[in-house]
Amino acid sequence: RKSFDIAVIPGDGIGKEVMPEGLRVIDAVAERFSLDLAYRHIDWASCDYYDETGSMMPPDWRPQIGECDALYFGAVGWPARVPDHVSLWGSLLKFRRDFDQYINLRPVRLFEGVPCPLANRKPGDIDFFVVRENTEGEYTALGGRMFEGTERELVIQESVFTRTGTDRVLRYAFELAQSRPRKHLTVATKSNGIAVSMPYWDERADLMAQQYPGITVDRQHIDILTARFVLQPTRFDVVVASNLFGDILSDLGPACAGTIGLAPSANLNPDRLFPSLFEPVHGSAPDIYGKGIANPVAMIWSGALMLDFLGRDPTCPDGERYRRAHDAILSAIETVLAKGPRTPDLGGAARTEDLGKAIAELVKTIDVA
Numbered sequence: 001r002k003s004f005d006i007a008v009i010p011g012d013g014i015g016k017e018v019m020p021e022g023l024r025v026i027d028a029v030a031e032r033f034s035l036d037l038a039y040r041h042i043d044w045a046s047c048d049y050y051d052e053t054g055s056m057m058p059p060d061w062r063p064q065i066g067e068c069d070a071l072y073f074g075a076v077g078w079p080a081r082v083p084d085h086v087s088l089w090g091s092l093l094k095f096r097r098d099f100d101q102y103i104n105l106r107p108v109r110l111f112e113g114v115p116c117p118l119a120n121r122k123p124g125d126i127d128f129f130v131v132r133e134n135t136e137g138e139y140t141a142l143g144g145r146m147f148e149g150t151e152r153e154l155v156i157q158e159s160v161f162t163r164t165g166t167d168r169v170l171r172y173a174f175e176l177a178q179s180r181p182r183k184h185l186t187v188a189t190k191s192n193g194i195a196v197s198m199p200y201w202d203e204r205a206d207l208m209a210q211q212y213p214g215i216t217v218d219r220q221h222i223d224i225l226t227a228r229f230v231l232q233p234t235r236f237d238v239v240v241a242s243n244l245f246g247d248i249l250s251d252l253g254p255a256c257a258g259t260i261g262l263a264p265s266a267n268l269n270p271d272r273l274f275p276s277l278f279e280p281v282h283g284s285a286p287d288i289y290g291k292g293i294a295n296p297v298a299m300i301w302s303g304a305l306m307l308d309f310l311g312r313d314p315t316c317p318d319g320e321r322y323r324r325a326h327d328a329i330l331s332a333i334e335t336v337l338a339k340g341p342r343t344p345d346l347g348g349a350a351r352t353e354d355l356g357k358a359i360a361e362l363v364k365t366i367d368v369a
Ligand code: NAD
Pocket: 014, 074, 075, 076, 077, 078, 079, 084, 088, 092, 260, 261, 262, 279, 280, 281, 282, 283, 284, 285, 286, 287, 288, 293, 294, 295, 296, 298, 345
């Protein structure tokens, strides 16, 4: 098989600080497990590029990265210079849609050694996945303003829920729940207040549940669901949600498990027709950019998810090596979180590169099954 081509897109702010640590770790496992990876370094999809050119990406962005096997993405956004909806609809949200990355898979886990803001919680108590719909729902640019500047000013923002879009994310979540020992699925909804889309979401979920009699389905309104993330996190195994609800749950979950600096995500086109995108859940963090204190674990863990996904490509004869590389990175992350060094969000005083180097060193020798 040819090597895997990976577009490396650091973006803005701490995206530029955590990306080198992600690559440091990937390079180390690639060497150990003889992975065949080729990077394509991309200096657009950033607000710097926007300042220079007036757009987030060059006109030929798609031929430049569309044939890659994966996109490894830092973070985009610098709201003081470019309005967020301009920078994000001009980059990340465009990738998710144009590459039909309809699953946004976001693991949430409490690790040993990470201070948990919830009382009396230990590792194992928080261990679930948020499966977020990633191409439609509440995220649209459909709508408009009328009577601007008058008392009658009116703003309409539409949502879109297609049967295909709803069913495919539900299907993925049911299958994921099916593969887990607890076989428990929470369906995030809000069918009391949002009277059209959410009853539809429930209806599709109920219909699919009939095909999975072994799965316990727990339908919860999003408001009480957020309360239970805090009060009863052991209740969750797989949580499936629309685009907006999934966005909110995937910051709240990691915050309950200590810091959003650990949270990775996989924006998947499971059919592999287009590249999938792997990125931290967090953003460009302008408040800490330049200080060298961002936690690189979310970026590094996202890299592990990328290798795992690439290794499952049916055309990859040595997929096992990619899975072992993933496992080595995860074990190294666990070790570093338990023993340090720790960045300030973990209660320490270490720097971004201290964690990156410690994890990169460990993956070279750490035991993997
Ligand atoms: P943010 O995630 O960038 O930051 C929120 C808070 O978490 C900040 O206090 C920040 O310092 C902290 N934080 C985030 N990542 C951290 C890390 N790795 N280590 C330690 N602390 C960390 O969210 P925001 O402030 O709402 O957004 C800033 C910009 O990033 C905006 O332009 C936003 O649109 C963009 N954004 C981009 C993405 C993305 O590219 N995927 C995701 C979220 C936000």
